[in-house]
Amino acid sequence: MTIEPDKFDEMLRTADLPRDPYKAYHEWFSGEDVKDLRKKSRQAEEFFRRIGITFNVYGQQEAQERLIPFDIVPRIIAAKEWQHLERGIKQRVRALNAFLKDIYHRQEIIRAGRVPKHLIAQNEAFLPEMMGVCPPGGIYTHIVGTDLVRTGENEFFVLEDNARTPSGVSYMLENRETMLQMFPELFTQLNVRPVSSYPQRLRRSLSQSAPDCANGKPMVAVLTPGIHNSAYFEHAFLADQMGAELVESHDLQIVDGRVAMRTTQGYTPIDVLYRRVDDEYLDPLTFNPDSLLGVPGIMDVYRAGRITLANAPGTGIADDKALYSYMPDIVEFYTGEKAILKNVPTWRCSEEDSLKYVLDNLAELVVKEVHGSGGYGMLVGPAASKKEIREFEKKLRAKPGNYIAQPTLALSTVPILTNAGLAPRHVDLRPFVLMSPKSIDIVPGGLTRVALKKGSLVVNSSQGGGTKDTWVLGD
């Protein structure tokens, strides 16, 4: 493999000298035939299709169910690197939860002048309906997926805090399952920490967050928009693995002041609802009167503290891109410590000086919509044509408050297997964090997304990204 000198490759220091965490893997790989490995790769694809790990792409009738491409070269993280990440992520999630509690109650951080009021009050992700509501156990962010990128040996950055309903954990689990089946010998040679306990840990964490009215073993259910949702496989998978019920909104009704599901024997109350639907589809009475989805009255039950919603409504304000640049302050304000994990330097286009800088340097920057997600509506300056940049400039001038800009990071690469052997591709990492009143828990691993196109920085599955198994090594 040729090494690009300006980019950090996580596996290789030079063309044939591996970095420490990859030593054993690299040695094993050198003894393998690329053709055989390509065959394994195709087997993996068959395996995914057979068990139905597919996702739906909106607006593509024919190719409705697609596979996310899986690359068989693992992404390996050393024990020490992980310890650092784990501490940093836990600190960040603790701060996010404290921030939400504050924003929906006394708003001390605004009074202290650390976060401007208009960013909250005029933000669509802020839910006034949540003001003064106390979620059971004081937990807002039961599940967080923190997106991390790397640029060098000890250089990790948080790119995004996904505090609404982060997805992708089923890929973390199934990718590992696939690797175990295909390369059992590697797991006997390397000390890879297991991730398979995630569903049990999720169940435990959700149960610990149950409201007081739950007696005995809390009833946990997963709320899905249904089989046509792009992440349906994951909803079914998690419900199955946790031993929880998988419900849709039309299975639910308010009975005797509780949220209850229609069973073959009548209505049974639910204590914890792990909802995988957006806020606006939760309760047509509170949020979206036109919605056919949702459970009328569920918010009243929630306000009365008789059901746990995971995550709480209104958590979107914490992972909003407009607030992202304030995260170092937010962490410090609530934890009293400096943020362990770095933020990517960010220009807020709403500020005049920043806007000027961004406009002058569009060709070098990544510009994102404040409310965008899935890699849509963003400009990657170095990869854009002059025409694209000119068009983007118009949008930016028209509504500068709608955008933030960041330098184009030299994201680290991890090799993927191509017909010609290994080739470097850019990656990110999303570990999954579980928070309950009793603990913050992270399974050692996560979802590594990889941009399969040479040189591309966009890792989203909707735009040609793939995934890798992520190996966190034990001590």
Next chain:
Amino acid sequence: MMLGKTAGGLYWMFRYLERAENTARLLEAGWRMALTKSDAGENEWESILSTTGSAASYTAKFENVEPAQVIDFLLRDKDNPSSVLSTIEAARSNARMVRTALSSEVWEATNECWMAVKKVLARPVSQRNLYDTLTAIRFRASVVRGALHGTMLRNDIFAFSRLGTFLERADNTARILDVKYYVLLPSAADVGSDIDNVQWEVILRSVSADTAYRWLNGGELTPTGIAEFLMLDDRMPRSLIFCYTNINRQLDRLAKEYGTRHPSHELAHKICDRLNNAVIEQVVDDGLHEFLQSSIADTAQLAGTIQSDFRFFE
């Protein structure tokens, strides 16, 4: 504890699988009949369309009953909700909905069945490939059934799955007989002619019972014998009585598990008793057609009662 929606999903998943299999069997019977090159062979396609309940949707789309067109309509037409492709897709879609109630073997078998059927039905199937295609469809459906029997707990999940299978099957067997009831009447003029023999063969084949019938009857085909075999013989797995005995058993399982009896229990017992007390000569005298019609109506009523007793819908 089970969601009403899940119970309904399981029930429909297995109804659709059974339906796909039945349509494949009917097509095979029709294809064999067509090989005899008789007039009966031509009419056979019309019978098949009525048996599958697709006659109206077919004539809405096509003018003439052309064998190749009928085959294509019943196998792969997306406008036909009863085509094999449509029913397998519906079965798989229900399986996806109830994924958490299925063992991974059952889910994977269903998913593989769908992938395989989609592949063999991607293009129109030529006469030459028809037999292999139908065999493949039946094989795939059998794998799902095998996985169900080999890996699932005998609880309410199993009961609702089996209820779907047997209600669909009872309906199908009654329809096959009803569409052809006239060839089973002793008063038909040329009893024992070659034509009738072919017709009777087709009836037996369309429920995969030709060999079984010969084992039991030493090769002698009689119309009442066939009618009795398909309605009242409890050894025959597609007979009405076999279906209803099993429906009863599954409903009793649910009553035991849930500790409650519903109107559907009484109804199923009533239907079962009637079949148990029936004597074929009497049935034929009183009117075979009427008996089959009321059997079809009973099945529909029981299906509706089960759906509301177990809260499939709100």
